[in-house]
Amino acid sequence: MRSDVCNPTAGPADPPGLGPRQRSTVGQSSMVVQASRLPSVGTLAPHAAGTAAPQFQPAVTAAHVVLKADTFSHEHARAISRWALGRERAGVIVVDLSRADDATTAAFAALVVLRRKLLRDGRDLRLSGLRDRPRQLYAVNRLGGVLPA
Numbered sequence: 001m002r003s004d005v006c007n008p009t010a011g012p013a014d015p016p017g018l019g020p021r022q023r024s025t026v027g028q029s030s031m032v033v034q035a036s037r038l039p040s041v042g043t044l045a046p047h048a049a050g051t052a053a054p055q056f057q058p059a060v061t062a063a064h065v066v067l068k069a070d071t072f073s074h075e076h077a078r079a080i081s082r083w084a085l086g087r088e089r090a091g092v093i094v095v096d097l098s099r100a101d102d103a104t105t106a107a108f109a110a111l112v113v114l115r116r117k118l119l120r121d122g123r124d125l126r127l128s129g130l131r132d133r134p135r136q137l138y139a140v141n142r143l144g145g146v147l148p149a
Helices: 074-085 105-120 132-140
Strands: 018-026 029-038 060-066 092-096 124-128
Touching: 060 074, 074 092, 074 105, 092 105, 105 124, 105 132
Parallel strands: 060 092, 092 124
Antiparallel strands: 018 029, 029 060
């Protein structure tokens, strides 16, 4: 079993207001997915003229994926895509690349395609923990407009 896609350890207890950690699989690799509510209670939409009362909007569910590999490759991005488009139904997918020292442009391209598909479904994708070469690649390719970090 490969252990480079995502961190298989449960880690510390969940912070207050966050859901339980769930173990899931991506291809042949295990990863930890943390489902959480952001915000935890939901929000009231502004009162629109002509409506009887403000509408309650439920909180957005986010799923966090932590890459465990040193290099973020196209294979990793495709595994995350299959998982996100398969069983996972979170409103926002957050991919944590804080452990990656390197990345390929093909990996970022796969995430751009994934985000486009998620947006069509009313969902979104965010990156976190960009550093070193992945951060440089992200900046040089001007991905900020199509792949938010």
